[in-house]
Amino acid sequence: MTEPLLIARGIRRSFGHVQALRGAHFRVMPAEIVALIGDNGAGKSTLVKILSGADRPDEGEVTLAGQRVRFGSPQEAQEAGIATVYQDLALAPDLPPAENLFLGREIKQPGLLGRLGFLDRKAMRAQAKEQFATLGVHLKSDRVAIDTLSGGQRQSVAIARAAMWAKKIVILDEPTAALGVVQTQRVLDLARRVRDHGISVVLISHNMPQVLEVADRIQVLRLGETVADLRASEASVDDLVRAMTSGRTEEAA
Amino acid sequence: MSGVQSGNGAAAAESPFLRLLASGWIFVLLLGLVAIFAGLRPVQFASVYNLQQLAINAAIFLVLAVGQTYVIAAAGIDLSCGAVLVFSSVVSAQVMLALAGASGTTFGTTDAGWPVILIGTLVAIASGALWGVFNGALIAWAKIPALIVTLGSMGMALGFAQIASGGIDVRAMPEKLVDAVGAGAISGIPTLVVIAAVTAVLFGVILHLTGFGLHVFAVGSNAEAARRSGINIRRNLIAVYAISGALSGLAAVMANARFSTTTINGHTLDNMTAISAVVLGGTSLFGGAGSVFGTVIGVFIPIVLLNGFVILGIPPFWQTVAMGAVLILAVWIDQLKRRLRKSR
Ligand SMILES: Nc1ncnc2c1ncn2[C@@H]1O[C@H](COP(=O)(O)OP(=O)(O)OP(=O)(O)O)[C@@H](O)[C@H]1O
Numbered sequence: 001m002t003e004p005l006l007i008a009r010g011i012r013r014s015f016g017h018v019q020a021l022r023g024a025h026f027r028v029m030p031a032e033i034v035a036l037i038g039d040n041g042a043g044k045s046t047l048v049k050i051l052s053g054a055d056r057p058d059e060g061e062v063t064l065a066g067q068r069v070r071f072g073s074p075q076e077a078q079e080a081g082i083a084t085v086y087q088d089l090a091l092a093p094d095l096p097p098a099e100n101l102f103l104g105r106e107i108k109q110p111g112l113l114g115r116l117g118f119l120d121r122k123a124m125r126a127q128a129k130e131q132f133a134t135l136g137v138h139l140k141s142d143r144v145a146i147d148t149l150s151g152g153q154r155q156s157v158a159i160a161r162a163a164m165w166a167k168k169i170v171i172l173d174e175p176t177a178a179l180g181v182v183q184t185q186r187v188l189d190l191a192r193r194v195r196d197h198g199i200s201v202v203l204i205s206h207n208m209p210q211v212l213e214v215a216d217r218i219q220v221l222r223l224g225e226t227v228a229d230l231r232a233s234e235a236s237v238d239d240l241v242r243a244m245t246s247g248r249t250e251e252a253a
Numbered sequence: 254m255s256g257v258q259s260g261n262g263a264a265a266a267e268s269p270f271l272r273l274l275a276s277g278w279i280f281v282l283l284l285g286l287v288a289i290f291a292g293l294r295p296v297q298f299a300s301v302y303n304l305q306q307l308a309i310n311a312a313i314f315l316v317l318a319v320g321q322t323y324v325i326a327a328a329g330i331d332l333s334c335g336a337v338l339v340f341s342s343v344v345s346a347q348v349m350l351a352l353a354g355a356s357g358t359t360f361g362t363t364d365a366g367w368p369v370i371l372i373g374t375l376v377a378i379a380s381g382a383l384w385g386v387f388n389g390a391l392i393a394w395a396k397i398p399a400l401i402v403t404l405g406s407m408g409m410a411l412g413f414a415q416i417a418s419g420g421i422d423v424r425a426m427p428e429k430l431v432d433a434v435g436a437g438a439i440s441g442i443p444t445l446v447v448i449a450a451v452t453a454v455l456f457g458v459i460l461h462l463t464g465f466g467l468h469v470f471a472v473g474s475n476a477e478a479a480r481r482s483g484i485n486i487r488r489n490l491i492a493v494y495a496i497s498g499a500l501s502g503l504a505a506v507m508a509n510a511r512f513s514t515t516t517i518n519g520h521t522l523d524n525m526t527a528i529s530a531v532v533l534g535g536t537s538l539f540g541g542a543g544s545v546f547g548t549v550i551g552v553f554i555p556i557v558l559l560n561g562f563v564i565l566g567i568p569p570f571w572q573t574v575a576m577g578a579v580l581i582l583a584v585w586i587d588q589l590k591r592r593l594r595k596s597r
């Protein structure tokens with residue numbers, strides 16, 4: 001039995017009177033796609049924000065590769081190997097893909113020029129191209145601004161960026177919510193390739209068939225609590241819906 | 254490159270056209286204006302003397318507009334640049350006057366030496382930069398909209414300049430400054446033009462080739478994305494406004510040298526001219542995209558307009574009207590460009 005890569009135990013988080021998380025559990029195995037599902041307001045985004053350093057829990061602990069971690073910022077989580085792609089993608093729409101991939105971690109020229117802050121755009125473009133190639137992301141041009149790309153391509157750039165800097169876990173918060181059929185398929189393929197490169201993927205989605213198709217494992221949140229942890233191969237849409245709505249995995253007798 | 258991928262053909266086909274729109278139309282407009290004026294008054298307009306005057310007139314505006322390019326690329330606006338110029342010119346002139354030991358003098362020139370002029374220059378640049386830090390800090394920390402902050406500091410800087418000078422221009426400038434910088438030339442090229450060219454090249458290189466410059470565009474494009482990427486957007490914004498302020502200070506020295514006096518009442522429309530130049534040059538008022546090179550071209554539009562109007566005998570007030578119209582046109586085209594780019 002392999003050890004989980006990440007374990008979150010007894011996570012609580014309240015916003016005023018709203019208890020968004022009431023002792024939720026969560027685990028991520030190495031190199032798997034794990035789906036996190038639950039009804040609106042179940043606490044998925046809150047949990048993911050805690051795992052990626054954007055928020056702090058009131059109670060509970062998170063261990064990553066056996067080590068207790070407390071992330072003070074998204075940067076700290078990223079340095080530890082966890083990155084999140086939010087729905088708003090956090091790309092700079094006016095900049096080309098390579099600049100976006102390297103934003104905040106630009107490659108500088110060697111020597112004195114580099115110390116003066118001069119960028120090595122050639123190296124950045126080359127490495128970006130390589131990253132896109134290994135993940136099978138096809139862009140029509142690497143010189144155009146991001147917002148001339150399609151929604152799926154932008155999503156792909158954001159995921160490629162996360163996978164480039166987070167070596168352990170990439171979290172996708174509803175990555176296909178705004179996409180058509182073809183682009184959704186492309187993004188899911190990309191998630192699989194990220195996993196095949198040894199990076200675990202946490203996928204938040206409301207699309208049950210999609211979750212069953214792409215995920216290895218599915219965890220269900222309901223009213224801030226973890227109510228189910230299922231193998232995707234053994235679950236059906238009915239199971240998921242039942243867990244989400246009633247908190248039970250077995251059909252009531 | 255065909256857009257086989259998910260129906261992007263239209264966007265792919267549009268991009269050369271858009272690129273032309275981005276910088277091309279303004280160049281065509283400039284050439285058109287030059288052609289019209291040169292055609293109507295070839296002797297006056299196309300004379301070496303007049304072209305030199307054009308370049309000198311453009312020099313001071315260019316320095317202001319280069320700073321404004323940084324600000325607008327970062328999705329901000331600096332309405333205070335003209336007022337900061339006035340403030341810095343008064344403070345700098347008074348410091349040089351005091352150091353020259355001729356503080357009683359109200360006009361003419363002083364015989365202050367280069368050390369005094371250097372101090373006066375540093376005072377101008379530093380006081381401008383301080384106004385920029387003031388602007389940037391209020392925008393980045395207090396989150397007050399740039400439009401309001403710089404409108405407020407515009408009033409404050411101008412007011413302080415008038416308080417410090419009693420509303421009367423300081424007319425005694427170091428003769429060396431006026432001769433060597435204001436009226437001088439370096440191997441045939443007017444010194445003011447050399448200063449402006451060096452400034453444009455230096456700040457163009459920083460904006461387009463360094464990590465700092467990329468972060469300016471990133472902050473202007475999507476500040477939240479920049480922040481999440483670990484970019485210190487507050488520091489970046491403060492630096493951007495400080496650059497604009499410092500360059501207003503440099504422009505103040507150039508103006509003092511050129512006119513041999515401070516020009517307290519002569520810069521009320523400098524901000525409009527600088528902003529027009531930047532937007533005409535293809536820098537997006539929404540931030541994230543633009544270039545110093547475009548600004549260089551953009552700065553010549555108002556200059557050529559004014560010059561041409563003067564030569565044609567049209568009252569120069571019409572230039573103000575034309576500039577306002579051109580500014581609105583430039584912003585409209587910027588918006589069209591954005592809409593085209595996004596409609597896929
Ligand atoms: N910053 C906040 N301040 C106040 N309440 C919050 C905050 N963030 C989340 N909540 C509340 O916590 C609960 C859980 O929200 P969360 O966004 O985690 O749900 P979710 O599972 O992601 O839902 P959805 O499927 O709609 O995205 C909701 O009731 C929400 O209103």
Ligand SMILES: [Mg+2]
Pocket residue numbers: 044045046
């Ligand atoms: Mg959510």
